[in-house]
Amino acid sequence: MNRQQQKLQTRQRIINSAFSLLDDNKSFTTISLREVAREAKIAPTSFYRHFSDINELGLTLVDESGLALRQLMRQARQRIAKGGSIIDISVDTFLEFILSNPNVFRLLLREHTGTSAAFRAAVMREIQHFTEELADYITDKLDIPMPIALLQSDAMVKLVFNAGAEAMDADKNDIQKIASRVKSQLRFIQKGAEVYASR
Amino acid sequence: MNRQQQKLQTRQRIINSAFSLLDDNKSFTTISLREVAREAKIAPTSFYRHFSDINELGLTLVDESGLALRQLMRQARQRIAKGGSIIDISVDTFLEFILSNPNVFRLLLREHTGTSAAFRAAVMREIQHFTEELADYITDKLDIPMPIALLQSDAMVKLVFNAGAEAMDADKNDIQKIASRVKSQLRFIQKGAEVYASR
DNA sequence: TAAATTAGCGAACAGTTGTACGCTGAATAT
DNA sequence: ATATTCAGCGTACAACTGTTCGCTAATTTA
Secondary structure (H helix, E strand, C coil), rough: CHHHHHHHHHHHHHHHHHHHHHHCCCHHHHCCCHHHHHHCCCHHHHHHCCCCCCHHHHHHHHHHHHHHHHHHHHHHHCCCHHHCCHHHHHHHHHHHHHHHCHHHHHHHHHHHHCCCHHHHHHHHHHHHHHHHHHHHHHHHHHHHHHHHHHHHHHHHHHHHHHHHHHHCCCCCCHHHHHHHHHHHHHHHHHHHHHHHCCC | CCCHHHHHHHHHHHHHHHHHHCCCCCCCCHCCHHHHHHCCCCCHHHCCCCCCHHHHHCCCCCCCCHHHHHHHHHHHHHHHHHCCHHHHHHHHHHHHHHHCCCCHHHHHHHHHHCCCCHHHHHHHHHHHHHHHHHHHHHHHHHHHHHHHHHHHHHHHCCCCCHHHHHCCCCHHHHHHHHHHHHHHHHHHHHHHHHHHCCC
């Protein structure tokens, strides 16, 4: 194996280790360089061969999470294309995702309101992407003018993220309730936006 | 001065010190017992005369924040009684509040998605209170049935909290934009809820 | 083949953390 | 006046943190 490849592999192991440490009661801000190194089975000092800083690792994690988010949206679109309610499928796909990738979502959730302005900005940028893609979709498919579609998608994404946060602390029964609640709320918004769009 | 009073005073100084440490880049989880003690001008060990744990202090802070939140709502209701748009006044009052008590709001915001399940639950309880009071108001004044009013108020509170979070990182110009955006979104929800209520 | 590069390591550092222990001195109770 | 309580303190400890330094051993380059 190449030396370059070897290095990349270690780098990836660091990233994965960091994600794996983000469990129920650890956020990126509360994990230490040494913890990550331990999990990745390298000496603490070797960490610096890959990242100049623990924050650089953090921003990398946010990037990877954003990537996962966009893949998620693509998946939702494919499912919608096969027919079915846009709202139902979107919410179900999203909840499915966060329940099978809890740590990716947790990172975004925690750092969204975290203690680092840089992280908050990075997360908001990723969510903004998500929101804009949804707005494009709404103007395109539902024939709602862009300014209103942006307000609509922004509200929808925020409610879905909030629902996701609740779902992570809930058991399976409650998740169903959360899902149907947020679906109703999205329909309110959808209907309200239609009313204002037709004026 | 009494010994009891003296103790209560010190206790309050600890609480205030903790709040004052919750600035832009410190959350309750990241501040230490010793930091709090330093700020309150007591020895680290004296902390234990007032709280058995740093978490007990945290829950106290959440309680105090919840109290402030309910006072805020009362204030908003008084203003609304004097006439004016419910949505406009509510949003303005809320934003006013968080901009003049940033640390109280920051605590709720951060611990809402923080690393302690107990804190998350405590914050959600406070927000739930807020939501239920709003739902009562909506059924009462706007003649919308309770189940729908609850969905509506839940969505509204979440969007307003999100807007508050954004406002804390924004400059004065952007705050105006944020305010008018969330007001539009609340009107979408209001309108949508009306439509569904009349079915 | 010889020289240069470099991923990873171990030891050491100064700084921080939470908390146990026993003491003090002043307020309170008897 | 004497005894009790107890808020607050200082010392101490073990555990952890991020980061510097120089070394090694293997790969890559010349």
